[in-house]
Amino acid sequence: MSLSVGQVSGLAGITVRTLHHYDEIGLLIPGERTSAGYRRYTDGDLIRLQQILLYRELGFPLDEIAVILDDPHVDELTQLRRQHELLTRKSERLREVIAAVERAMQARSLGIALTPQERLELFGDFQPEDHEAEVERRWGGTEAYTQSRRRVASYTKADWAELTAEAAALTEALVAALKGGLPPDGAEAMDLAERHRLHISRWFYTCDHEHHRCLGELYVSDPRFTATHDAHAPGLARYVRSAIVANGFRGGR
Amino acid sequence: MSLSVGQVSGLAGITVRTLHHYDEIGLLIPGERTSAGYRRYTDGDLIRLQQILLYRELGFPLDEIAVILDDPHVDELTQLRRQHELLTRKSERLREVIAAVERAMQARSLGIALTPQERLELFGDFQPEDHEAEVERRWGGTEAYTQSRRRVASYTKADWAELTAEAAALTEALVAALKGGLPPDGAEAMDLAERHRLHISRWFYTCDHEHHRCLGELYVSDPRFTATHDAHAPGLARYVRSAIVANGFRGGR
DNA sequence: ATGGGGCCTCACGTGACGTCAGGCGCAACC
């Protein structure tokens, strides 16, 4: 009960050439060949092909797929769980994009123009691989980065919930301080900056005052960070930077 | 308020090279250049970029994206509606894939093995563009195909509901006939075959007895059609083929 | 025995970038 290239290509919705290619690079070598050299795909081959197509659709390059599938100490159930998680993540991202498009439609039909930044953030912030790759490029190699990465990887859902709640409260307080007209070098703002520093230290990496100051600079110099902050309140990025600097003078040295 | 390549690449989560590429092929030419030849992206450019990235993620090739976006008599709201529809379609497909993975997990943890066909159907049947491309390859150029395509394109939701209901009822009746042991060349089965032929004629293209016979052959020779039929009841594909042949002799000539 | 459809192996083409190489622009730092 083995199938020919044509039959498999029909079943899987791919071309014969693709199957040839996968054979060439050793990703999917048919279990048998007829005496005439015809490829014959067994049931096991088909299962592997389905896995390949799934990971391919998730955006993995073929050589990585080979590594993933040929890992000997990973059984099929684990593969399925991985796939499931990646798929749901992708689905969530898609839902956000859809929501963004809906917002844009609403805005458009009301005659409001969204800022381009607001619309591009979707791509800048949510594409998981791309974003991580970019982070790697900017921060790769630094100690803070690797520490942060190790910690974050071990977080449970509950941890994440706590983390984001804490971050949200902090942002809210900062917005309130800004809108309340409190000076960035006042005690309240400095306290908030200190809370911010401790937040980073607790959840991501040990952040001393100097590092904190670098972060503050980044908030105003990197347009992505600036946009994220200023989305909550205009001028927030600069306000936070100032508060951080003031707090650094107070507590640092 | 224009941005440099680096700033745009950061915002959009893409590389500088990609922006250069889009400039080279004329997909996204920055609105301005400084005297030194530096690219400067305006707000309009960013909006266009966002549209490009959306269509790109939907799998469109870049030249097609250019055609879509440069279509003069399509305003932004229409674009958004198109995007929204395509995205929701993609989301639905993703949900089906997720559901399939969940089924596979359940089956696996219960120790049941799914047939490879069952798993590959997902890719064979639901990838919209690929599938259509394959249909084009197999049937492109035939008159029946173009006719079917024209008609199907004009169907409303209500039409589709009626169509699928009719098809489901027909399938059910065929399954009942098969399971009831009625001979495929008996009057009842032939009547059902005739109903099938009229169903095709009504909804897709004028289907005479000869064409109907070809279709019957296809049901048993093309594993995809066979699988679709036999999923309802084992042996259904062959049963339908026989009934069609018998009906052809009765009514055809 | 003779097509015709499916399959084979080269082998070059293509789309969407990645990746240097070599060099200008400009603000900062010494």
Add this chain to the structure above:
DNA sequence: GGTTGCGCCTGACGTCACGTGAGGCCCCAT
């Protein structure tokens, strides 16, 4: 006021995942 560094520029070649023939077996059906 050089020079260092970073960002930007233009070629130009490399890469990945195939697409697209060309030329030639295989095999079943007429």
